[in-house]
Amino acid sequence: MFSTFLHELTLFGGALGVALTPINILVVMGATVMGILVGAIPGLTATMALALLINLTYGMDLMIAIAFLLGVYVGAVMGGCNAAIMVNIPGTPSAAATALDGFVLARQGKGGLAIGTGTVASFIGMVVSVLVLIFLSPFIYRIALRFGQWEYFLLSVFGIMICGNLSTGKDPIKGWVVGFLGFFTAMIGLEQVYAYPRFTFGSLQLMGGIQLIPALIGVFGISEVLFVLQEKVPYKIEGTVGKVVPTWKIIKQIFPTAVRSGFIGVGIGAVPGAGEDIGAWVSYDIGRRRSKHGHEYGKGSLEGLAAAETANNAVVGGAMIPLMTLAVPGSPPAAMFLAAIWLHGVRPGPMLPVENPGFLYIVAIMLMLASISMLIFGLLLAKPMAVVLRLKREILMPIIVPLTVIGAYAGGVRVFDITVMFIFGLIGYVLRKFDYPMAPLVLGIILGPMADISFRQALMQSRGSLLPLLPRPIGAILLIAIIFIAVSGIRRAVEHTREERKRIEQEQNMGSGS
Amino acid sequence: MDDVKKNVTADFIMSILLIIFGILIGWASLNMRVYNKFLDAPGFFPLILGIIFVVLGTIMLISAVKRKALEQVQEVLHKDRVVGFFKHDQFKRVMILIALMAVYIFGLIGNMHFTIATAIYLFATFLYLRSSSVIKIIIISIVTAALISAVFKNFFNIPLP
Known part of the structure; x- marks a missing residue:
């Protein structure tokens, strides 16, 4: 036990030496500022930013690439609160819950204080999540080492099911459909065992499969551009920014809520694909029900704002737990980070401590650096951010399109990837238009190959019978969880059908009555 | 209310597309080469996906029909409405x-x-x-x-x- 602790401590010390170089610190600082700016502009999301930037990191040293992407990720999630507070449009979906109290505060002339409190809350969320990442991950590595092919298959299905369940409001079926479409997308091309071409229709281009990064850029870049520009929605800044730095009294007031929300955010972040927005809403809801001042939530409560802002940033660290230990991303931006480190030859999962000892601690230290940078620049940039918010979306969004083209092309230097990116953009737009969530699609594309190969190999090992696989303890837990999610999801879908049927009947009765 | 009607219509159309898509995937998977055993054949996992799409499509179809999809489809896909949609x-x-x-x-x-x-x-x-x-x-x-x-x-x- 003590020797394990000493070993981990040595690894942590080594990671400190690798991560805390002047160039890494500078890159983290610059990237965090960039992330805050991106997050603050409505329409530019953390996921989109990371998708566009992945290929930029291709030529970078691994440490600089990690510093760059994590800085942008942390900054963008926090930066979303600026637009949510000042113009009532969340800069990123994760800041939607922040707008409820933040915008009321901005109209009272306390916009700066709301941004300052949100920044401090985000910092607390990051600290909680990084600590949990450091202390919990080694235990999950030990459990993950017991995973066989059957468990990996079930984990992929579990990821799709729970992500589909959480990312849709009332109808989880839509989330599952999109998740399994992601699985199908991953089936296109030469399969892994016999190199047999599946669904390629004789096309040489398709034999290489649908590349992950162009598909992600399409889904989160092109579809976002179309979604934002489909309507002319002008927005204006409400009130003045005013004082930014919160007093010690305010910090003491929000601290218990922030710590609790931090743990909620980590928990939600650790669920595959759940994402920052779900973390913020769940934390806000729990905060409202548990607080003595719950009735003030939605009416300009700093505590309510802190509940949402802490949790959405805590999801960042939480999302890294399944990513580092099982190679399953906890949120869509984390999926982009996974794609980026794959490009650099790092394979997260149970073997990571063996293949790249100390890598987990390097990520944790970089996240901590990004958090400190976010706290400093978040407070410093609150006032100048009002200028950024005045930039027209009609100018910014079209500029994204050439960036998506370069992003899709750069990885494989294939024009075909630009076509893939464009088609996925259109598919993403149509699906979003009809309330299909995008997170399960991304997770499906990432987990599809693992699900395919694991399932086939597990069945081969058990000679085609499921019976020897069922009593395995970890597999049994995952299977029970999948069945539970499926049953509860179908029940929710049935309730949703009943509610809508009632509404339609009521409207028909009113129509025939009049 | 218009949104609910549009959603019901979209769900109805999507469910039918999903069932057809699932059947096509299943059919294509069964035609894939079997090297050793069917369990490790390239078409085995896509076949399961095809079945899942048919099942999910059927659930969506039942849900849409229960929400009076057949009436909504006629209303939403009425000529005037379709023309209005394209002119929107x-x-x-x-x-x-x-x-x-x-x-x-x-x-x-x-x-x-x-x-x-x-x-x-x-x-x-x-x-x-x-x-x-x-x-x-x-x-x-x-x-x-x-x-x-x-x-x-x-x-x-x-x-x-």
Whole structure:
């Protein structure tokens, strides 16, 4: 036990030496500022930013690439609160819950204080999540080492099911459909065992499969551009920014809520694909029900704002737990980070401590650096951010399109990837238009190959019978969880059908009555 | 209420498409080569996906029919409504934006220098969106296109299409 602790401590010390170089610190600082700016502009999301930037990191040293992407990720999630507070449009979906109290505060002339409190809350969320990442991950590595092919298959299905369940409001079926479409997308091309071409229709281009990064850029870049520009929605800044730095009294007031929300955010972040927005809403809801001042939530409560802002940033660290230990991303931006480190030859999962000892601690230290940078620049940039918010979306969004083209092309230097990116953009737009969530699609594309190969190999090992696989303890837990999610999801879908049927009947009765 | 009707119609159409898609995947999977045993055959996992799509499509179909989808479909897909949909501002706006992107990706890129193609695309899109005055649009398009090309090619060493 003590020797394990000493070993981990040595690894942590080594990671400190690798991560805390002047160039890494500078890159983290610059990237965090960039992330805050991106997050603050409505329409530019953390996921989109990371998708566009992945290929930029291709030529970078691994440490600089990690510093760059994590800085942008942390900054963008926090930066979303600026637009949510000042113009009532969340800069990123994760800041939607922040707008409820933040915008009321901005109209009272306390916009700066709301941004300052949100920044401090985000910092607390990051600290909680990084600590949990450091202390919990080694235990999950030990459990993950017991995973066989059957468990990996079930984990992929579990990821799709729970992500589909959480990312849709009332109808989880839509989330599952999109998740399994992601699985199908991953089936296109030469399969892994016999190199047999599946669904390629004789096309040489398709034999290489649908590349992950162009598909992600399409889904989160092109579809976002179309979604934002489909309507002319002008927005204006409400009130003045005013004082930014919160007093010690305010910090003491929000601290218990922030710590609790931090743990909620980590928990939600650790669920595959759940994402920052779900973390913020769940934390806000729990905060409202548990607080003595719950009735003030939605009416300009700093505590309510802190509940949402802490949790959405805590999801960042939480999302890294399944990513580092099982190679399953906890949120869509984390999926982009996974794609980026794959490009650099790092394979997260149970073997990571063996293949790249100390890598987990390097990520944790970089996240901590990004958090400190976010706290400093978040407070410093609150006032100048009002200028950024005045930039027209009609100018910014079209500029994204050439960036998506370069992003899709750069990885494989294939024009075909630009076509893939464009088609996925259109598919993403149509699906979003009809309330299909995008997170399960991304997770499906990432987990599809693992699900395919694991399932086939597990069945081969058990000679085609499921019976020897069922009593395995970890597999049994995952299977029970999948069945539970499926049953509860179908029940929710049935309730949703009943509610809508009632509404339609009521409207028909009113129509025939009049 | 109109949104509910549109959603029911969309669910109904999607459910049928999903069932057809699932059947096609299943059929294609069964026609894939079996090397050793069917359990490790390339078509085994896609076959399961096909079955899942048929099951999910059927659940969606039942849900849509229970929400009176057949009546809603007739109402939503009425000739006047369909014509109205195609004439709707949002539809036209999205279609034009997609067309501009398609011309940029399939028509301009590869046939001329990336910087020129990007400048033309940006100019046309800004002009359509009336982002600013024509002079400002020309300046922003040229400067942005040149800047993007220079930064990616020279600073990040990334190949341009």
